[in-house]
Amino acid sequence: MKGQxxxxxxxxxxxxxxxxxxxxxxxxxxxxxTLLRIIAGLVEPDEGEVLIDGKVMNGVYPSDRNVAMVFQxxxxxxxxxxxxxxxxxxxxxxxxxxEVDRRVRxxxxxxxxxxxxNHRPKxxxxxxxxxxxxxxxxxxNPRVYLMDEPLSNLDAKLRxxxxxELKRLHRMVDAPIIYVTHDQVEAMxxxxxxxxxxxxxxxxxxxxxxxxENPKNTFVASFxxxxxxxxxxxxxxxxxxxLKGLSPSGSLSGLSVGFRPGDVAIGDxxxxxxxxxxxxxxLGDEVLIHAKRGSTRLVIRAxxxxxxxxxxxxxxxxxxxxxxxxTEGEAIRQG
Amino acid sequence: MSRISPRRxxxxxxxxxxxxxxxxxxxxPFYWMVIKSFRFTIFANFPPNLLPTLQTVxxxxxxxxxxxxxxxxxxxxxxxxxxxxxxVFIGSLSGYAFARLRFRGRDILFYTxxxxxxxxxxxxxxxxxxxxxxxxxxxxxxxxxxxSTASAVNVFLMRQYFTTIPQxxxxxxxxxxLRPHQIFFRVAAPLAKPAYxxxxxxxxxxxxxxxxxxxxxxxxxxxxxxxxxxxxxxxANGSQIYWNQMTAAEVLTMIPTIVxxxxxxxxxxxxxxLSGSKG
Numbered sequence: 001m002k003g004q005x006x007x008x009x010x011x012x013x014x015x016x017x018x019x020x021x022x023x024x025x026x027x028x029x030x031x032x033x034t035l036l037r038i039i040a041g042l043v044e045p046d047e048g049e050v051l052i053d054g055k056v057m058n059g060v061y062p063s064d065r066n067v068a069m070v071f072q073x074x075x076x077x078x079x080x081x082x083x084x085x086x087x088x089x090x091x092x093x094x095x096x097x098x099e100v101d102r103r104v105r106x107x108x109x110x111x112x113x114x115x116x117x118n119h120r121p122k123x124x125x126x127x128x129x130x131x132x133x134x135x136x137x138x139x140x141n142p143r144v145y146l147m148d149e150p151l152s153n154l155d156a157k158l159r160x161x162x163x164x165e166l167k168r169l170h171r172m173v174d175a176p177i178i179y180v181t182h183d184q185v186e187a188m189x190x191x192x193x194x195x196x197x198x199x200x201x202x203x204x205x206x207x208x209x210x211x212x213e214n215p216k217n218t219f220v221a222s223f224x225x226x227x228x229x230x231x232x233x234x235x236x237x238x239x240x241x242x243l244k245g246l247s248p249s250g251s252l253s254g255l256s257v258g259f260r261p262g263d264v265a266i267g268d269x270x271x272x273x274x275x276x277x278x279x280x281x282x283l284g285d286e287v288l289i290h291a292k293r294g295s296t297r298l299v300i301r302a303x304x305x306x307x308x309x310x311x312x313x314x315x316x317x318x319x320x321x322x323x324x325x326x327t328e329g330e331a332i333r334q335g
Numbered sequence: 336m337s338r339i340s341p342r343r344x345x346x347x348x349x350x351x352x353x354x355x356x357x358x359x360x361x362x363x364p365f366y367w368m369v370i371k372s373f374r375f376t377i378f379a380n381f382p383p384n385l386l387p388t389l390q391t392v393x394x395x396x397x398x399x400x401x402x403x404x405x406x407x408x409x410x411x412x413x414x415x416x417x418x419x420x421x422x423v424f425i426g427s428l429s430g431y432a433f434a435r436l437r438f439r440g441r442d443i444l445f446y447t448x449x450x451x452x453x454x455x456x457x458x459x460x461x462x463x464x465x466x467x468x469x470x471x472x473x474x475x476x477x478x479x480x481x482x483s484t485a486s487a488v489n490v491f492l493m494r495q496y497f498t499t500i501p502q503x504x505x506x507x508x509x510x511x512x513l514r515p516h517q518i519f520f521r522v523a524a525p526l527a528k529p530a531y532x533x534x535x536x537x538x539x540x541x542x543x544x545x546x547x548x549x550x551x552x553x554x555x556x557x558x559x560x561x562x563x564x565x566x567x568x569x570x571a572n573g574s575q576i577y578w579n580q581m582t583a584a585e586v587l588t589m590i591p592t593i594v595x596x597x598x599x600x601x602x603x604x605x606x607x608x609l610s611g612s613k614g
Binding site: 037040041042061062063067068069071072073075076077078079088089092093136 | 503507509511512513
């Protein structure tokens with residue numbers, strides 16, 4: 001089909017180090033999977049170079065790049081047994097049968113799938129299929145691991161389990177892992193470094209804590225953290241006592257203020273204002289209060305005993321935990 | 336429980352009787368053919384005698400032993416199998432190319448191939464015959480086999496099926512070190528077994544039953560296929576049709592297709608579903 005040219009990712013420049021778990025994080029359609037496929041050699045970029053160990057990989061056939069990939073839908077070969085799925089790469093490379101067998105059993109043991117080796121993929125549960133996909137990648141001892149949302153098809157409980165498993169496997173291998181996900185919790189818990197992508201552009205690269213504490217723009221700020229950071233136009237907060245004095249430009253016009261749900265407290269004092277409560281979600285020892293100020297919605301995380309079902313509240317901001325953004329949504333660093 | 340209205344009863348009765356009549360129109364000739372093949376009389380009377388009688392198996396013995404029937408059977412088998420093997424293989428290769436490879440003009444080429452389905456065979460029959468004459472292939476097996484190996488139906492059917500195989504599986508194979516031709520033979524083709532089966536069955540039956548083209552290009556009697564050979568039971572000068580022998584020959588001709596249908600019935604349905612599925 002002829003269609004308009006779509007640029008999936010542009011001006012990407014990043015370097016991944018040995019032993020690192022590098023996460024590409026972004027909403028669906030942001031270009032992160034395309035980037036991964038470019039690294040794998042499944043897609044050739046229009047411009048630019050992919051280097052592995054300093055060697056240019058453009059035009060090199062995927063398998064000759066010595067990368068292993070774990071796909072979102074596992075992509076196991078349905079007509080082959082688990083054993084053959086894991087062994088195919090080595091068979092293609094004509095590695096002696098005994099060697100193949102030894103390595104398949106070794107990796108199956110590591111991933112606890114030995115008893116599944118004679119099964120067909122369709123007989124496996126999601127978690128088992130994912131382990132097989134991981135085994136297929138690990139058995140090759142690749143230079144780079146590429147993982148494309150490997151946990152997104154698992155149910156919540158299994159996802160947490162597999163996350164821990166991945167963390168364990170990561171410590172066992174030296175090769176870097178490039179991990180694509182749209183789940184910020186996954187990114188925060190697994191990643192050594194994270195690149196946040198949106199609309200084909202990398203918004204920010206850094207360690208999870210750097211991104212969380214110093215987001216470069218409103219996109220990164222609202223993408224990391226659950227519930228996301230509240231970003232309120234400063235004009236909505238005109239009249240809040242003491243706010244203007246904290247503004248980096250000395251005025252409130254054209255700015256937005258960001259604050260995490262946990263950095264708002266119920267109560268009066270400096271930097272306080274009234275909000276209307278829409279509804280509250282009780283999560284046990286804490287409560288998420290969904291509130292409104294003017295046309296802006298915000299979320300407040302509070303200890304459950306401090307909220308007693310009021311429909312309007314006075315809340316207080318923490319002056320040390322405010323983020324300021326300009327009209328373009330870029331963070332304004334405070335000196 | 337709701338009462339069934341008289342209207343619905345009437346509608347049901349109508350549907351069932353129309354279906355019954357249709358079924359009879361299809362079945363009676365077959366039924367008559369089978370019982371006729373076991374009778375002594377060579378004539379076909381009207382109205383036909385539809386009583387189930389088994390008078391003799393002599394017609395079968397005659398057809399098998401006193402004509403070149405086993406030889407024609409072999410011809411038909413050989414031709415149908417060759418056409419099937421070649422056509423399905425070529426169809427799957429080009430179907431795969433249309434489904435997965437990216438090249439200039441792919442879609443235009445594909446729709447052109449599909450468009451040939453709309454051209455009735457008699458339109459091209461003279462051109463094709465002249466081509467056979469020029470090639471010196473008249474009265475050879477390859478004249479029957481080679482033109483049938485290009486089948487737009489098979490290309491279409493295989494392409495539709497290959498598009499349903501997840502791209503990720505083929506990507507995984509690329510990363511595992513399979514080259515494009517190995518991906519085809521070791522991953523795509525084994526996964527497309529149902530499509531292979533469906534197109535093989537259709538092609539085999541089509542080739543087995545083919546009449547017009549073999550009639551044109553096969554001249555000598557020993558080259559004949561079964562549909563042509565049945566004509567021989569019309570008698571020496573064509574004045575007398577030996578209906579009992581002819582029906583016996585017909586029953587023998589039908590057996591492979593019926594066996595295939597019974598054994599592979601589910602693939603027939605699948606084949607229809609496949610060719611109708613969205614790509």
